[in-house]
Amino acid sequence: MSGMSSDAADLAARLLDAHVDYERRRLTDPVAFAALVEEEITAFLDAADQLPLEDAVSRDLVKAVARKYAIAFPVDGAIPGLVGTVASRIYEYSTGDDTRLGDVLERRRYEELAAGVAELGLSRRMLKRVLDSPATEDACVEAIQRAVDSSRMPGPVATVVDSMVERVARHCARTVLAANRAEADHLVLDAAREVWLAGADQSVGDVRDVLSSSDVEDAVVLVFEFWRTFRETPFFRAILDEGVDEVFDTYGATSLSDLLDELGVGRDDLVEEAMRFGPPVIARIDADGFVEAALRRRLSPFYTSAEFAALVGR
Structure with a gap:
């Protein structure tokens, strides 16, 4: 409080104490904090009603942030280890767990999902x-050839047998594959039903029969190695930018409050989450x-400033 008179410095100290106490009560008193939350969220949404997305932030800034965290942000260190530990x-x-797979996903829902996947054009x-x-x-021909062991036959005979087996196997393979081509979606559905019938009565714990802990670790490593290289490609950067452009082309003129509504986040949701996390967290740090x-720390600079000294006449 350099430059202030002793009376002004004393006033500044008392005002600072009162101001800190007032603001602390607003944060730590449940009723006052609830009123503060209602007031601030209402004020934010009122302003957000008049503020389109493209006026609030530019697409270039969003692209820069997206590139940082999707491309430049390191995925080394604790992140892969944490993912592996969680998995x-x-x-x-x-x-x-001894919960039956059939209790996790009902057969009717499973068949609806399988039918949907089978009917996808992509599938x-x-x-x-x-x-x-x-x-x-x-591959079909090779499987049949392996089933016919001609190694014990005389050389000339083995050659003839192998040739004949290949021709017959190739003809049969073409016939079978062509016949199944028109029923591709039924193949997927039938396979899905067989999987369900074979596993519906098994428990979730039986997953270890088809998936080991080392498989989980290997999958985590493969995903991270793929992501590490894929995110550095020009193709990924391009599709990331296209994604941001699509959001702005679609919602650029939409107000922030309407955008929140589109995302399913309403005023009541914001208030609920603020009251869920605010009071216990603030009580702990208080x-x-x-x-x-x-x-x-935030308020004292004003009460020791030249501006405050000018107001009270030093």
């Missing part, structure tokens, strides 16, 4: 591509003296 814990919990196109692939035909210290 392992969920796996350990699942392997000890049909992918299965058609597999059935049309020369590699699929070759017990350590953090609230008063923070308020005093």
Whole structure:
């Protein structure tokens, strides 16, 4: 309080104490905090009604933030380890659970999901591509050839047998694949139903029969390694920018309050979450003296400023 008279400095100290005490009570008293939450959220939404997204923030700024956290933000250190630890814990919990798979997902819901997946154009196109692939035909032929062991036959006979088996197998493979091509969606549905019938009575804990803890760890490593390289490609940067552009093209002229409504977040939701987290968190840090210290740190510069000294006449 350099430059102030002793009376002005004393007034500044008393006003600071009163101001800190007032603001602290507003934060720590449940009734006062509830009123503060209602007041601030109402004021924010009133302003948000008149503020379109594109006026509140530019798409270039959003792209910069998206690039930072999706591309430049490191995924090393504790993050992969934490994901792996969480996955392992969920796996350990699942392997000890005796809940039936049929109780987790009803058969009717499962079949609706399977039918939806089978009817997707993507599913049909992918299965058609597999059935049309020369590699699929070759795999079928090789499987049949392996079943016919000609190694114990005389050389000339073995050559003839192998040739004949290949021709017959290739013809049969083409016939079978062509016949199933038109029923691709039924193949998916039938396979899904078989999976359900085979596993509906099993418990969630039986997942260890098909998925081991090492499989979980390997999957985590594979996902992170893929993400680490994929996010650095020009293609990923381009689709990230396209995603931001689409949001602004669609919602740029939409007010922030309407945008929140589109996202399913209303005034009552904001108030509810503020009251859920605010009081317990503030009470905890107030017990350590953090609230008063923070308020005093933010308010004291004004009461020691030249502006305040000018107001009270030094």
